[in-house]
Amino acid sequence: MLNVTLLQNTSEPEKKIAIAARLCYSALTVSELEEKLDQKTIERLIKTVIERGHHAVLEHAIFTFGIDGVSRVCTHQLVRHRVASFAQQSQRYVRIKGELDYYTPVFIKANSEALEIYKDIMTKTKKAYDKLIEIGIDKEDARYVLPSSTASNIIVTMNVRELFHFLELRMCQRAQDEIRIIAYKMYEILSDISPIIFEYAGPTCKTKGFCKDKVTDCPFYKKYIK
Ligand SMILES: Cc1cc2nc3c(=O)[nH]c(=O)nc-3n(C[C@H](O)[C@H](O)[C@H](O)COP(=O)(O)OP(=O)(O)OC[C@H]3O[C@@H](n4cnc5c(N)ncnc54)[C@H](O)[C@@H]3O)c2cc1C
Secondary structure: OOEEEEEEEOOOHHHHHHHHHHHOOOOOOHHHHHHHOOHHHHHHHHHHHHHHOOHHHHHHOEEEEEEEEEEHHHHHHHOOOOOOEEEEOOOOOOOOOOOOOEOOOHHHHOOHHHHHHHHHHHHHHHHHHHHHHHOOOOHHHHHHHOOOOEEEEEEEEEEHHHHHHHHHHHOOOOOOHHHHHHHHHHHHHHHHHOHHHHOOOOOHHHHOOOOOOOOOOOHHHHHHOO
């Protein structure tokens, strides 16, 4: 089952970003800044750097997520984000045993006829995979018959600047369901830890008040613009 967990993050990310922001314009040392920053100043500094586009300072806070049960379709979309770091379960070295674990898109789940076709092909491809291994084909070659929906596990590390970019693209209604679900789960976790920073994150309809794709029939657009 698709699951997103936070593995680790920069401690006090809001303070770290605020220190980096203030340091650029201050005669004080890092330790002096660390002592002097109160909550109000932290909030003001974060707002200022984000609004002025001084986004390099956001790179000083980093978050690592573990994502289980995600399809290979989605991990392919995820790894297109070049500024992030990844580690993914290998189908060359890990044999898929037992029943195939796979992701079912929400619109297939909601259509009983489609769901039957979908389940049937999952069973058939897994049987073919098992058979190939049984007759001596290495798992690295047998895996070519596996569907793109096959579940995988991946670790993703992103700094806050990249998270802003990722969330803008992938929380948007234009992104596909699975990666959007992941982006939302990440956003919820991030907003709990750093509400001040992540108040400014999300699709452009939320953060900038317009849809860059000029979509008007989107639930997001209706929520944030209408
Ligand atoms: C709705 C949607 C549909 C998509 N459809 C397709 C599709 O049909 N086909 C397809 O191939 N992809 C598709 N993509 C993926 C898309 O092309 C990007 O690969 C992906 O969104 C990662 O975005 P990025 O390159 O901006 O970000 P990242 O790789 O996360 O990089 C972040 C930012 O760093 C900078 N950067 C990174 N690398 C470089 C570089 N080499 N040179 C200069 N600046 C750099 C850029 O400013 C970039 O925006 C789609 C994405 C979305 C959201």
